[in-house]
Structures are given as structure tokens and as C-alpha cells.
Amino acid sequence: MNARTFHDARVVETADVATGIRRVVLEPPAGARRRADPGTHLDVRVEVPDGDRGVRPEVRSYSVVDSSPDGSRLALTVHLSPTSRGGSAHVHGLRPGDVLRCTGPLQNFPVRIGAERYLLIAGGVGITALAAAARTLTRLGAHVDLVYAGRSRDRMPYLADLQAELGERVQPAVSDEGTRLDVDALLARTARQAPGTEAYVCGPLALLDAVTHAWRRHGLPSTALRYETFGSSGRHAAQAFRVQLPALGIETVVDPGSTVLESLQRSGADLMYDCLKGECGLCVLPVRRVDGVVDHRDVYLSEDQQADGGSVCVCVSRVAAGPEGREPLLVLDLP
């Protein structure tokens, strides 16, 4: 059985571990037990309300906060979000003996061994993705700081447990107590004292934004900042657009389900590429003209290069209609 396959796990324990935050311990069936490494999550099938038609199934991802070494018990911790579309309510409704359809542990956020120091920054329930990493790195003898931010202690699950286990390594930042997290000061200090730090962040979007900006502002190396991305989608929804490659006399349409590269290849262009993930840069082509906006979805071009708009990674990037409402079009040259 592959880790992505869904199976029925049994709920063996539920408990409130903070205000509005519930811990749910699952027991996967015997054949589906796998060790959950730090940073892994489960994809879980939940039922969400669907207008007046009742409910519809959806998939949510929740980090495994801790687990037994043989994978026979996996704990999730879920915040009942007032703004949620119903996924967290489904999990909060579970009782021991219930069944939850879920995958095995999936890894999107692996911890790397060997960095000079580690800075783990958790906001509220974001601790679920970082607690196991903090424990593992501590056991390996690494230098670890766990900065754990929350509005008040009663909204910070596992804080007391982690402090008991990891002592001074845990640095709570509690807004209600006047110790609100100052991201800028924290990263200024990191840049000054320990520029070899590798940082892992998990928490609300506002925290992630604050950290990524301060990280860059203080000149810390971009590859040493890690956060979980559940699939990198662009800033715009994928839509159909026309693409032209006059050098080869090609004009075709890129439909929402395919890429510029695929569409051009299909039309007979022989182009170079390798990773197909927007990472290697081998597929980059010069842009002659755009109607609409280029939705750069790669990590190869620098921000300046993307802003300049002179080139595009055709394996992932797209064009979306601009505000002027003209039909989106991309005209490319050969390198």
C-alpha cells in the first residue's frame, strides 16, 4: 500500500489541548502503518456542508504532531476555525471509535540534519508541524531554538509539555502577556549572531509573510528559510490563453490543464527542458510581447527578472487576462 492511498483509520482518543483546539489520535489499519517523520502530514477526507444539497467530500491536510515509532498511533491537532469551510468542524466532531479516511504520512516539510543552528518559529496551532522536529533535532544534539507565538497561553497547545521536555530551547511569545513576537528583532539578532541558522516556519499567513520579509531584509540566505507549501499555485487561477512562437510559425492555445511548454511541443516546437517544476531554468524563453499579465510560477528567475518580464519559464508559468480585459496572449522568441 502506497502512502498516498486512502484507508480507514480508527479514532482512538480525542482531547481538547487548548481553546478550540482538539487532539485526535488515529490508529491506521495494520497494513498501512508507517513511521511519521517530523514535518509529515496526512491528507484527510472530510465532509463539508454544500449549500442545500447536504455535504460533499473534500480533502484537507493536517500535520502529524507526534506518533509512535511503528506508526500505529498518529496524532493530529486541529483548530476549529470559525472561517473554515467545514473541514475542521468535521474533525472536531469525531469521537473514539469513529473512522477517518486518510492517507499515510506524506512529507512536504522535511528537516535537514547538520545545520549550524535551527530556529523554529511556530504560530499557534502551527506548532503541530514543528514539535516533532524540535524533539528530533534536540535528540541529535543540534542547537535548536523554538520560538512559539500565540495570543494567549490557552490558545497554545502543547506549550507546557514542550517546555518541560525541551527547557530553555522553547521561547514562548505570548501577546496577552506583553511578550508579543517581534519578528524583525528576532531575525535581526539571527543575522547578527548566527547567520548560518536554518529556519522553519509554520503558522498563520501573517506570520509567514512577516518572517519571509524580515528574512530578506536582514540579508539571510533564501534557501535557509523553510516553510510548508501545499502545492505551488500561481497568483492567478489558470485560464486558457494564446501563445505564439513566430520564429517557428507556431500559434496555439494553452488550455487551463496544460502548460506553455506542452502546447508548443505538441505544435511541433523542439524545446529544451528538464525539471518541469520551474527550478532549473532550462526551459526559459525570451518574451516578445504579452497581453495580460505573466503569472510567474517558477523559482528560477529572480524577483528582478520576473518583474522585468523579459523571459519566462514555460514549463510552469502562465498568462492571465489583465485589467483591460483583452484576450490574454503570449508571444515568445527562441533563445
Next chain:
Amino acid sequence: MTELDVPGRVTAKIFPYPLNAWYAAAWDHEVTAKAPVARTVAGRPLALYRTQDGRPVALDDACWHRLAPLSQGKLVGRDGIQCPYHGLQYNAAGRCTSMPAQPTVNPSALVTSHPVVERYRYVWVWPGDPLLADADTIPDMHQMDSPEWAGDGLTIEAPCNYQLILDNLMDLTHEEFVHGSSIGQAELSESEFTTRHEDDGSVTVTRWMRDVEPPPFWLKNMRDKFPGFSGRVDRWQIIHYYAPSTICIDVGVAEAGTGAPEGDRSRGVNGYVMNTITPETDTTSHYFWAFMRNYRLESQLITTQLREGVHGVFAEDEAMLVAQQRAIDANPDKVFYSLTIDAGGMWVRRILDRMLAAEGRSLPVPSSTPSQVTS
């Protein structure tokens, strides 16, 4: 245990090595912040170096890009290494930090960084699953850097399977035949010995030879501590094995009849032969050894003499191991048989077999058992 194992299973001639284990990769002084060194540990080619802060690092010795060996590159920045081919740079965590030909760095560019601990004058590396590494399981070799002991050692690059070296050290009756001119004596194979194994994966083989003539090596040591000593001695060898491949041997002699077997070693000299064997490939090993003593700590002369003396003795073992491995290779159809003197080595094999099983890499059942081969 309800079922018995098939005879011949753990007497494999080429014994696989566990990966989820600490192995000494190098002496502390071999790993520097000046240049990387290449070392293969448990089949994994590694580039070893130190950060500017002095912390040892073990990266896979193959660049993410086109696999050029990083060990031929140079150290850069506070904790980095640069590939000698196209200049990619990595930090101590194995993360690529610079791709010279472009403004950005591919976030997928990584080489594996292995758990490393510096302890007892060695740099230890865990080649297996990093999440299982626990520095508390490094075997006890405290004599290596304790103020109560003095001594030094060397490395033997042994062209044989690591288990052959463990077999050699777990049974010292070979001293009579291999080391006749230095430490061998007939009483070694004549005296009784006991073999004990513990649940923590350690094995102890104890042998006392009472009221014997001291062989030349031990007579010299006695005279270093007790000038002019002559006469007979009680001699001991207490072999401590710690999984997977460390063997510390408590050795010594004391004036015969002065109570050493009962615990009073004051009229004797005591050494510890420290051995830790790191499989390099199936048929090559890095054999790190040292001889530590707890008397005349001030004498560098004695340290050097003992290191050179033991070096000579171990050269005899090495010659035998080389010849044995060659004969094994030349006789693929023949198997190993066991004697009572192999009890210690057989416990080691069983413990290693269980470590392999825990990694899902059990030894194969031999296609024909030894008894069938001879019939």
C-alpha cells in the same frame, strides 16, 4: 526463542554491515577546517571537514549537479564547501547556497548531511536513517581521552570484511600462533575462558592465565612500572564488545599471587587495547586502534614505544587477515565452521544479524548448510 536458526546462517563469510549505527570515520586530527577529506563509511563515500567553528561535517561526496566529488573541492565561508567542477556551494546541512552561473538557487539542490559526533578522539558518523541517530549509543571508549589514561594509536586500512577483524579480536587464542614473538604463549589456548552477553548488545570474554612466564611485551611493561621486575605473573584478557564494531580489551599482568584475579591490580600493569572497526566496503575496513595505559602517564617515550610495539603486533594480524580474505575469495564454494573458541565471535555475529533484521536486511539462509556440504 522457539525456533532454532539454520546452522551456517550467521557464519556468512562476507558479513553485511548495519547502517543505523555510529562508525568512527576518522581520527579527530584528520578532519580539518582547511581542506575536506574523502572517506568511505559503510559503502557511503563522504566528504569530511570542519566548519570555521570547529564542528565536524559529513556530506555525501557527490555534488547534486553532476556528482563530482566534493572532497576534491575547497572549503568556503563559515561552514561551506564548493564543488571543484562548476562551483556550486553547499552549507553544513548540505543545502546548496550558491549557483555561480545564475542569480537564484534551486531549492531542490541538496546533498545529504549525515549526523556527526566528535567523541573519544574520533569523528563518528551515522550513515543510516538520520532520524534514528542517538549520540548516547556511541560505544564507551572513555579511556581514549580520560586524564587517567595515556596512549596513542593508528589506523590499519585492512583489505578484508569487517567481521573477520571482529572474529580476530573476540578470540585471542590466535596470539600463540600469530604473535609468538611478542605476546603469544601456549597458556592462551590452554586456559579456561568465559563468554557472557548482555541485553544491551555487549559481549564479554574473560580469560585469566595464572602463574605464567610473562611474554616479552609484558615483561617490558612490568619493568617500566617496576624497574628490575622478574618472575612469574597472573595475566588477564577481558574483551568487551559493543555493537556494532567496537572492541575494548582490558589486558595486563600482575606479579603472580598478589591478588589480581580477585581485584587487586596494584602489583601489575594495565592496558586497554581500543579497537573500532568501520566497514568501508564489503571487503575493506578502516581499523582504528589505540593502546592506552594507566601507569607512567608522563612518559611520551613509553607512549611511542607501546604504539610502535602494538603496531608491529597488529601488522601480524593484518597479514593473516589479508591472507584469509584472499583464501575466502579463492574458495567461493567453501563455508566456515566453528570451534568453541569462536563463542565470542559468534555472539557478535548474532547481535549484528539482529541489527540487520531490524533494518529489514536479514542474512540469507545458506543454500546448503555446512552438514550437507560434507555429506
